[in-house]
Amino acid sequence: MTKPLSGSDIAQQIGDQFPDAVTDSNETAVFVRSEALLDVAGFLKESLDLNYLNNITAVDYTDYFELTYLFTSLASNHSLVIKTRCEERDNPRVPSVVSLWQGADFQEREIYDLLGISFDGHPNMKRIFLWDGFQGYPLRKDFIIDVPGGGKATKQGVNDA
Amino acid sequence: MTLNTEQVIINIGPQHPSTHGVFRMRVTFDGEVIIDMEPVFGYLHRGIEKLAEHKTYVQNIPFTDRLDYLAAMSNNFAYVLAVEKLAGIEVPERAEYIRIIMAELMRISSHLMGVGFFLNDMGAFMTPVLYMLREREKILDLFEMACGQRLTYNYMRFGGVSHDIPGEFMPALKRFIDEMPGYIDEYDQLIAENEIVLARTKGIGILSADQAINASTAGPVLRATGVKWDLRKADPYSIYDRFDFDVPTGTNGDNYDRYRMKIEEMKQSVRIVKQAMEQLPQGEICTRVSPTFKPPKGEAYGRVEGPKGELGFFIVSDGSAKPYRFKVRPPALLNLTVLREMIIGWKLADAIVTFGSIDICMGEVDR
Numbered sequence: 001m002t003k004p005l006s007g008s009d010i011a012q013q014i015g016d017q018f019p020d021a022v023t024d025s026n027e028t029a030v031f032v033r034s035e036a037l038l039d040v041a042g043f044l045k046e047s048l049d050l051n052y053l054n055n056i057t058a059v060d061y062t063d064y065f066e067l068t069y070l071f072t073s074l075a076s077n078h079s080l081v082i083k084t085r086c087e088e089r090d091n092p093r094v095p096s097v098v099s100l101w102q103g104a105d106f107q108e109r110e111i112y113d114l115l116g117i118s119f120d121g122h123p124n125m126k127r128i129f130l131w132d133g134f135q136g137y138p139l140r141k142d143f144i145i146d147v148p149g150g151g152k153a154t155k156q157g158v159n160d161a
Numbered sequence: 162m163t164l165n166t167e168q169v170i171i172n173i174g175p176q177h178p179s180t181h182g183v184f185r186m187r188v189t190f191d192g193e194v195i196i197d198m199e200p201v202f203g204y205l206h207r208g209i210e211k212l213a214e215h216k217t218y219v220q221n222i223p224f225t226d227r228l229d230y231l232a233a234m235s236n237n238f239a240y241v242l243a244v245e246k247l248a249g250i251e252v253p254e255r256a257e258y259i260r261i262i263m264a265e266l267m268r269i270s271s272h273l274m275g276v277g278f279f280l281n282d283m284g285a286f287m288t289p290v291l292y293m294l295r296e297r298e299k300i301l302d303l304f305e306m307a308c309g310q311r312l313t314y315n316y317m318r319f320g321g322v323s324h325d326i327p328g329e330f331m332p333a334l335k336r337f338i339d340e341m342p343g344y345i346d347e348y349d350q351l352i353a354e355n356e357i358v359l360a361r362t363k364g365i366g367i368l369s370a371d372q373a374i375n376a377s378t379a380g381p382v383l384r385a386t387g388v389k390w391d392l393r394k395a396d397p398y399s400i401y402d403r404f405d406f407d408v409p410t411g412t413n414g415d416n417y418d419r420y421r422m423k424i425e426e427m428k429q430s431v432r433i434v435k436q437a438m439e440q441l442p443q444g445e446i447c448t449r450v451s452p453t454f455k456p457p458k459g460e461a462y463g464r465v466e467g468p469k470g471e472l473g474f475f476i477v478s479d480g481s482a483k484p485y486r487f488k489v490r491p492p493a494l495l496n497l498t499v500l501r502e503m504i505i506g507w508k509l510a511d512a513i514v515t516f517g518s519i520d521i522c523m524g525e526v527d528r
Contacts, residue, residue: 002396053377055462055490057475068475070462074374074390103377105498114210129203129527138211145211 003078029081038095049073053101096122114139182523205527213487226313229525234267235467237317243463243474248456253445256321265430271468272423275520282517321447362416366515376498379470381422386414392466419518493521
């Protein structure tokens with residue numbers, strides 16, 4: 001079984017190296033300040049042998065964006081979840097981890113395309129699925145779509161008409 | 162006298178028989194040799210992740226069928242696993258076994274298509290793929306018996322499966338499982354030692370293990386480089402820890418190894434289905450879950466080893482009947498990350514074969 005590493009334990013390790021990088025931690029995840037993400041990720045990649053980036057998910061919580069990174073070490077078979085938040089809404093920026101994991105390339109472009117979060121240091125930061133002239137970012141909660149069968153999508157989800 | 166040369170950019174796709182859907186490559190050539198490639202996606206983007214936020218959890222199961230439509234059962238499986246993890250739903254024994262049987266049959270079917278169209282791309286036009294469609298047809302018949310559908314099954318439910326398997330299912334499955342190893346040998350006789358296949362695949366499109374891991378590739382693409390990583394073994398979900406099977410790995414990470422992986426994995430899937438058939442218990446097939454059930458607040462990542470690699474669903478719930486976020490981890494898209502590195506330095510015809518060996522499905526790449 002893949003062993004999920006405890007976020008609290010790892011938070012201490014990070015704290016020794018980067019004193020104010022960790023904002024919060026619990027059993028399942030470590031929360032890192034977005035500015036420190038690249039340094040912390042690079043440090044953990046070496047110290048915990050996290051050589052595989054499984055998945056990046058970005059969620060729009062209307063007050064902030066939350067990015068969830070799931071890393072695995074294929075050799076030791078353990079995994080770690082790192083989360084970071086971005087409060088800026090007009091021009092959210094987060095450091096890119098493509099320089100460490102090439103697998104982040106398309107995932108970060110997808111997040112830029114659908115949620116409008118720019119990744120600093122990404123070699124090719126442009127839309128991946130939608131065309132260049134597309135207005136808005138569809139996966140943001142304030143992007144309204146007409147729902148078939150009535151009802152309008154709003155910030156909080158769908159209000160049934 | 163010096164010749165003036167200049168680089169040529171050629172568009173391959175989106176409408177092209179070897180792009181497996183609507184994929185486009187902008188390839189830069191220096192003479193005949195590829196020096197750069199940029200993949201262009203999005204022709205099949207349907208916004209499924211956004212639409213899913215406006216449907217209830219149960220209504221989203223059919224959406225997952227339409228991601229990788231050649232492996233719809235696996236998509237169902239990953240999604241229901243994620244929601245079951247989120248809501249803590251128990252699954253009856255019998256349903257677990259039925260799911261495993263379906264998922265492994267789906268893997269065989271998807272690999273049959275993968276190998277068949279890979280050979281198609283190589284110029285073995287339609288003959289090999291016809292043999293493989295013959296076996297896939299039998300699998301689709303089995304699925305049709307179980308759920309009435311042949312392509313988009315909508316078969317798995319939170320807490321089980323939608324229908325129990327009918328009486329005629331087991332004899333037909335037994336027939337198929339007994340015959341399948343013979344069919345796989347037949348493919349090997351036809352293609353494994355074929356001189357043209359060897360010339361077109363051995364040593365071409367090489368991917369190193371480090372590169373494959375760094376680029377988050379998964380499934381046969383990763384294992385062909387020699388990395389023994391299969392979620393069924395590494396992080397057993399459902400009841401995979403009860404079955405005895407091997408994880409085949411390659412050595413060179415070239416086109417030939419990627420093709421061999423699929424053949425070897427089919428043999429292992431046959432082994433798993435055989436064991437599951439013997440152990441299949443009687444009993445309930447589904448825990449009853451309300452169609453508008455509301456999982457507790459939280460998030461969960463459910464994943465399976467799909468035919469093309471790690472297929473995951475990241476679900477965020479805000480406590481309502483609809484998911485707050487519905488994110489798919491598409492193995493086919495991430496496997497394409499390394500396509501550029503794999504084809505640089507080769508010629509156009511090799512690029513097509515390399516692309517075919519990755520085995521993608523645009524429904525999943527673009528979503």
